[in-house]
Amino acid sequence: MILEVDKLQIHYSTRSGVARAVDGASFVVPEGRIVGLVGESGCGKTTAVRAIMGVLAENGRQAGGRVVFKGQTMDEATTRRLRWRDIAYVPQSAMSSLDPVYTVGSQLVEVLTKRGTHSRASARARSAELFDLVGLSERRLADYPHQFSGGMRQRAAIAMALALEPSLLLADEPVTALDVIVQRQILDVLRSLQQRLHLSMVLVTHDISVVAYLCDEVVVMYAGQVVESGPVREVLARPRHPYTMGLRNAFPDLLSDALELVPIAGSPPDLSEPLSGCRFVPRCPFAQPACSIDSVVTGSDGHRSACRRDAEADTIRTAALDPRTWQRSSSFAMS
Template sequence: MTDPILEFEDVDIRYRTEKGNDVHAVNDASFSINRHDYFGLVGESGCGKSTIADAIVGGLDANGEVTSGTIRYKGEEIQDYSEKEFNQNVRWKEISVIPQSSMNSLDPVMKLSNQAVEMAKYHTDLTKTEAIDRLRELFEVVGLSESRIHDYPHQFSGGMQQRAIIAFALYLRPSLIIADEPTTALDVIMQDQIIDYINGLKDDWDISMLMITHDISVVFENCDSMAVMHGGQVAETGSVVDVYDRPRHPYAILLQNAFPDVRFPDRELAVIDGHPPQLRGEVDFCTFADRCPWAQPECREGAPDAQAVAGDDDHQAWCVRADEMEELAAEHLEPKAEEESILGGGE
């Protein structure tokens, strides 16, 4: 079995407020990413996905803090690193980020070549010529003309800026890339192109990736393993095949069935009623309980523990009714007989 490159173990993250009513953004979250694995982290806005990404690179806001649990990168705990330690040991050279908005990530008054030289100056021993040559090589990797390296960001379209960001994310040859909603501001055609570029990196570069998105279909199509989050809690983890074929957390099931499937255009989509919870005070309950059609009193009496699905420790669901969910969901969603069910797995 491959050693994990990143391990999240029982991590809590809080944001302090002036009124002392802390926001518990992430609660007892656990997952791991293997080397050379594309891992998807999916969930609706506000569930804690980007907070997890910020914690990995030491980028939490001043009022944010990892209050418990362990974050390991290549076996070394990093959750208590100082700013200096993150800069020296983690950021860019080991873990880089493709952010949501490229326009807010590139310095608007510096040519891209100068930005590359600055990065090389602080993190490498490359000469100025070598630094610029490396950017040329990476522009070719992401489908940009190397003649554009001396342009300013405003001279690029949104899609070109996003490709430039990917080039900078690769610049120091990191082992892990965090792609945080990398296609949010792009049209559907450019989204497809950017995802293709990201997927192409896997064969040509020895990297792992944490892909953060609200679109579960993007994860199913492009990742190897995944975690589903709701309300600051990890709901389910496993390979994309297992979570697609055998989802066992109610939120994972409903989220999957809320997306249309071109194979079954007449199928009625699932609806997730209610609103995400306000995560104030101790979160000692299942955060999906108030929205779950299968909730029981015990769901509100304590945070759920992980349950191995069908005895498989690599596929886990944080639900007290995980063992019953295939039958309960099949009855509730009433899939048509001629469809290949995505709840219990097809042939």
């Protein structure tokens, strides 16, 4: 395992109290694999990768749990030492990792000479090599970020992240704002990087079809916790947690015969309120009284689910395919 996240707790102090954005999340990243972190907005996936990278917002702090990278428990000093050199981050908006007033090439040279050990000459050669790696022409090094299209900026941001030869790449929604064809080209770049450089990756996304296309493993988060994790084929073909089943039903599929999308009624809970038991209970059509008391993580062969009714997962999965199962509250309550 290149990365182990163990019962991670990240708290944000806000005016309305403490928000437990990540509340006991555990998952692992095997060496050389691409792990997809999926869930709705506010489920804690971006906070989790920012915590691993050590770039939490000012009001955020690690309140518990640990992050182990290559066998070493991370603290502030090790995070600072490894950041960019061994663990790199591609942020949600590529524009925010590029400075508009410098050419993209000079920014790459800067990173390579100031943070890395390159001379200016070797940094220039390495910049050309990095551009080639992400499928950009060498002559575009002289361009400014605004001269790049959205897809090219994303490629440049990836080149920047790879500058110091990290072994783990954290990418936050790297293709979300892009058109499908460009999106596909970027996903193909990421896949070739994994294979050529033997990179390990964590890909944060809300798009399960991106996970299906690119990832080896998937970690499904809900309300700050991991509800299901395992190999992509297993989890998406035979989901065991009702939340994963709901997400799958709500997702458009170009090739399916079903011409109806089934929403999950309600919305995720307020994380500044004290919560007990399984957090999906208020939206779950399969919840039982015991579910509100506590939740248990079960499973084997790397496919784990945090549903108390995991033993009935096969029956529940069949029932979850029926849209009527999810229509308990068809009107949209505003609260």
